[in-house]
Amino acid sequence: MSVNYGSKRTVVGAHYGLRDWLSQRITGALMALFTLILLLQVIFTRGPIGYDLWAGIFAAQWMKVLTFVVIASLLYHVWVGMRDVWMDYVQPVGIRLVLQVFTIVWLVACAGWAIQVLWRL
Numbered sequence: 156m157s158v159n160y161g162s163k164r165t166v167v168g169a170h171y172g173l174r175d176w177l178s179q180r181i182t183g184a185l186m187a188l189f190t191l192i193l194l195l196q197v198i199f200t201r202g203p204i205g206y207d208l209w210a211g212i213f214a215a216q217w218m219k220v221l222t223f224v225v226i227a228s229l230l231y232h233v234w235v236g237m238r239d240v241w242m243d244y245v246q247p248v249g250i251r252l253v254l255q256v257f258t259i260v261w262l263v264a265c266a267g268w269a270i271q272v273l274w275r276l
Contacts, residue, residue: 175235182228189225219273226269230262 196212197204213219237258245251 175239179232179235182232185228186225186232189221213273223269223273227266230266234258234262 193212197208200208200212202208213222238255241251241254241258245254
């Protein structure tokens with residue numbers, strides 16, 4: 156007889172729990188901090204808020220790199236969340252695989268678009 160509770164429990168699965176939980180918290184905190192920095196820049200800038208202001212904020216190379224790091228964090232945050240949704244709620248393995256591949260392709264396309272937008276300013 157196999158005991159499947161307590162200290163003798165047979166552990167199965169991918170064991171993503173702690174790593175995914177921590178990555179969601181870290182990427183969420185990074186995005187919140189970036190949002191705060193951006194809001195402070197807008198609040199403490201004088202003059203009308205228009206294209207010139209936004210282009211000026213994102214013209215510095217450090218801001219472009221920071222923005223892309225935040226976008227990459229957002230994409231990873233989305234991937235972990237969507238992967239969990241697909242694993243929890245889509246039971247047929249083939250459909251789940253198609254949805255996961257579609258999600259990856261979509262997120263890579265979003266990353267490429269973000270690079271184009273940031274370095275075109």
